[in-house]
Amino acid sequence: xxxxxxxxxxxxxFGSIIHIWxxxxxxxxxxxxxxxxxxxxxxxxxxVDVKIIPxxxxxxxxxxxxxxxxxxxxxxxxxxIAVLTMVCSAVxxxxxxxxxxRFPFKGRKPLLMFxxxxxxxxxxxxxxxxxxxxxxxxxxxxIYTLVIIYTAGSIPGNIFLARGYLLNIPRTxxxxxxxxxxxxxxxxxxxVLPLSxxxxxxxxxxxxxxxxxxxxxxxxxxxxxENLTIAIELFNWTDPQSxxxxxxxxxxxxxxxxxxxxxxSIFFQRFIVTGLTAGANKGE
Amino acid sequence: xxxxxxIMSAIVWGSGQVLNKQWLKGLAFFAVQVTFICVELFTGxxxxxxxxxxxxxxxxxxxxxxxxxxxxxxxxxxxxxLGEIPRESSATLIFDHSTMLLISGLIAIAILFVLFLVxxxxxxxxxxxxxxxxxxxxxxxxxSIRLGLESNFEYISITPGLLLILFVSLxxxxxxxxxxxxxxxxxxxxxxxxxxxVGFQTFIDIVKLPIWSHTFVYLFVWTTIWAFTATFTAYTFxxxxxVIISSPLVRFKKIFRSIYILPWAIPGFVSVLTxxxxxxxxxxxxxxxxxxxxxxxxxxxxxxxxRTALILVNIWLxxxxxxxxxxxxxxxxxxxxxxxxxxxxxxxPQIFRHITFPYLLAATAPQLIFSVTFNFNxxxxxxxxxxxxxxxxxxxxxxxxxLLITWIYKLTLEQRMYNYAAAMSVFIFVIxxxxxxxxxxxxxxxxxD
Numbered sequence: 001x002x003x004x005x006x007x008x009x010x011x012x013x014f015g016s017i018i019h020i021w022x023x024x025x026x027x028x029x030x031x032x033x034x035x036x037x038x039x040x041x042x043x044x045x046x047x048v049d050v051k052i053i054p055x056x057x058x059x060x061x062x063x064x065x066x067x068x069x070x071x072x073x074x075x076x077x078x079x080x081i082a083v084l085t086m087v088c089s090a091v092x093x094x095x096x097x098x099x100x101x102r103f104p105f106k107g108r109k110p111l112l113m114f115x116x117x118x119x120x121x122x123x124x125x126x127x128x129x130x131x132x133x134x135x136x137x138x139x140x141x142x143i144y145t146l147v148i149i150y151t152a153g154s155i156p157g158n159i160f161l162a163r164g165y166l167l168n169i170p171r172t173x174x175x176x177x178x179x180x181x182x183x184x185x186x187x188x189x190x191x192v193l194p195l196s197x198x199x200x201x202x203x204x205x206x207x208x209x210x211x212x213x214x215x216x217x218x219x220x221x222x223x224x225x226e227n228l229t230i231a232i233e234l235f236n237w238t239d240p241q242s243x244x245x246x247x248x249x250x251x252x253x254x255x256x257x258x259x260x261x262x263x264x265s266i267f268f269q270r271f272i273v274t275g276l277t278a279g280a281n282k283g284e
Numbered sequence: 285x286x287x288x289x290x291i292m293s294a295i296v297w298g299s300g301q302v303l304n305k306q307w308l309k310g311l312a313f314f315a316v317q318v319t320f321i322c323v324e325l326f327t328g329x330x331x332x333x334x335x336x337x338x339x340x341x342x343x344x345x346x347x348x349x350x351x352x353x354x355x356x357x358x359x360x361x362x363x364x365x366l367g368e369i370p371r372e373s374s375a376t377l378i379f380d381h382s383t384m385l386l387i388s389g390l391i392a393i394a395i396l397f398v399l400f401l402v403x404x405x406x407x408x409x410x411x412x413x414x415x416x417x418x419x420x421x422x423x424x425x426x427x428s429i430r431l432g433l434e435s436n437f438e439y440i441s442i443t444p445g446l447l448l449i450l451f452v453s454l455x456x457x458x459x460x461x462x463x464x465x466x467x468x469x470x471x472x473x474x475x476x477x478x479x480x481x482v483g484f485q486t487f488i489d490i491v492k493l494p495i496w497s498h499t500f501v502y503l504f505v506w507t508t509i510w511a512f513t514a515t516f517t518a519y520t521f522x523x524x525x526x527v528i529i530s531s532p533l534v535r536f537k538k539i540f541r542s543i544y545i546l547p548w549a550i551p552g553f554v555s556v557l558t559x560x561x562x563x564x565x566x567x568x569x570x571x572x573x574x575x576x577x578x579x580x581x582x583x584x585x586x587x588x589x590x591r592t593a594l595i596l597v598n599i600w601l602x603x604x605x606x607x608x609x610x611x612x613x614x615x616x617x618x619x620x621x622x623x624x625x626x627x628x629x630x631x632x633p634q635i636f637r638h639i640t641f642p643y644l645l646a647a648t649a650p651q652l653i654f655s656v657t658f659n660f661n662x663x664x665x666x667x668x669x670x671x672x673x674x675x676x677x678x679x680x681x682x683x684x685x686x687l688l689i690t691w692i693y694k695l696t697l698e699q700r701m702y703n704y705a706a707a708m709s710v711f712i713f714v715i716x717x718x719x720x721x722x723x724x725x726x727x728x729x730x731x732x733d
Contacts (some may be wrong), residue, residue: 015533027544036558096445117717126456132387152452213553235710238557254554279314
């Protein structure tokens with residue numbers, strides 16, 4: 001494609017301007033990223049000393065993070081929550097979406113509408129209630145409570161997306177299987193599930209990423225130090241009013257979490273675009 | 285005879301089924317009833333009833349009182365009265381905790397509702413099976429259970445999801461809706477105080493007390509402006525990038541695309557906190573400006589700068605999403621249309637204005653509307669970037685860049701103004717639910733049914 005035709009001077013001129021513009025945006029995108037990477041190697045916690053290229057680069061921040069803070073434990077907690085949420089919500093949502101997409105049972109539409117309305121109600125508006133319910137059932141300061149809450153929170157939006165995706169898979173395949181005597185669950189496991197891997201990957205990925213950076217629920221429900229998740233301390237380390245303020249440490253921790261997650265989401269980019277367009281009306 | 289079995293089942297669950305010779309099913313229904321009665325009896329009723337009347341316990345109140353009854357009775361009494369004895373000192377051993385009572389009341393009602401459904405099912409089943417028997421059909425218990433499972437497959441399958449929603453989403457929402465009608469706030473924190481039902485007093489306060497109504501109107505206007513501006517700027521910028529990158533003059537498209545995707549791929553929480561540090565008075569951006577000979581900009585302490593910062597950071601965070609979305613949609617445009625337009629002599633801006641743009645807008649309208657509602661509630665960005673600040677003394681517990689949602693957060697977690705926060709939640713919920721219901725109705729996913 002590249003050198004198919006020689007560019008006219010006019011095209012060359014416009015081309016240059018476009019590339020300069022694109023380059024500027026690249027800088028705007030990359031500089032904050034590089035800045036946080038650089039600051040993680042900084043040797044001083046004072047904000048004026050935080051630079052892209054630190055004066056005395058050191059890996060002390062990483063070492064301290066792993067040995068002197070509860071980071072390894074918090075990381076483990078968050079990982080457990082994230083993995084369990086991912087599995088529970090992917091299975092539950094795919095199956096429920098399958099029912100809503102394939103079977104015209106009575107009351108389906110009102111139910112679907114009713115579920116969808118919940119996406120409009122931010123979960124923490126019910127914070128007090130969630131707290132008291134957790135208290136009543138003895139679920140406070142327990143990381144598995146968060147799995148339940150995140151899974152429940154993922155239901156409305158995910159069912160909608162997964163259902164949109166399933167509607168695009170022709171029903172004739174299912175029908176052929178039913179004629180061959182397959183049960184509904186078999187059709188789901190052996191036909192629908194393999195075909196919906198892209199949307200399932202998307203749902204799993206979003207469910208996995210959520211817990212790492214949720215601040216409100218852990219703050220509300222977890223109290224003992226060994227049960228905390230990462231987001232809480234991450235926030236304290238960037239709060240200028242907090243005695244824990246330590247930007248390099250925040251930077252180091254962010255990189256250690258954000259790196260795998262960013263890599264995952266770039267790797268799954270194609271599924272993410274699938275997920276985005278699943279609920280959309282592809283331009284009709 | 286079919287009415288007899290129905291009435292039998294209405295009194296002793298499952299007895300009608302036994303009469304229909306469906307032992308297994310009958311036993312299952314009976315077990316539910318037994319569990320229900322046992323829970324009620326052994327969580328208090330039995331104790332309360334067996335203690336002789338007039339017996340006094342430590343707190344000096346008669347034992348035979350709703351407070352000492354089983355879970356269901358006690359909870360229903362609790363939600364109606366919200367308690368009668370505050371814990372005035374730590375020496376008070378018998379006291380009522382209003383919000384606990386309110387929530388257990390709701391939980392009890394939810395459980396009773398589910399039980400009621402089972403009860404109806406039980407009666408209906410006793411009636412219908414008998415009818416079939418009278419018509420000469422033979423139905424065994426196991427077979428009919430299998431049949432029931434098969435024909436109710438859909439409902440059984442969605443039950444786990446619905447139950448989760450019921451207890452984790454619906455109950456808290458109902459709680460918020462109900463708290464509006466109480467005086468639950470920092471002056472009545474249980475168990476030291478009792479919360480009371482006050483009807484519409486909270487709404488009257490918000491309308492009548494100037495500081496509340498002023499704050500509400502101010503924040504509502506700002507939140508609305510913010511929701512539209514933030515969406516519009518990020519969308520426009522994303523579209524510009526998508527259109528430019530699609531130009532045949534651009535080389536290394538893949539590299540540009542992968543770099544631009546970064547702000548979207550990096551977790552928002554980390555980026556926003558990074559931006560907060562970058563905009564710090566002595567942060568890198570201000571140091572850079574000072575080095576160039578400009579004055580430092582009070583990004584987070586001046587109202588207009590704080591708002592500008594919010595919008596700019598939002599563009600940084602949001603454009604990759606729209607860029608990807610629009611690039612995706614652009615690849616589905618039929619190239620024949622372009623060729624036809626070119627043959628008719630249209631130039632590129634004309635083609636963009638009359639073909640590409642309307643197409644993109646129509647295709648991305650649902651996401652656009654969703655994005656407006658999302659930004660209306662963009663808690664993460666505002667809370668972590670500006671924290672709602674800078675402060676404004678004319679506002680009640682709010683700063684100048686607070687959205688309604690962050691204000692609610694502050695009212696709930698910092699100020700404990702639960703009833704006012706609940707009123708705001710209800711308000712936001714009504715607005716957004718309406719918008720999203722309209723939005724959903726016109727998408728294909730719903731039309732196709």
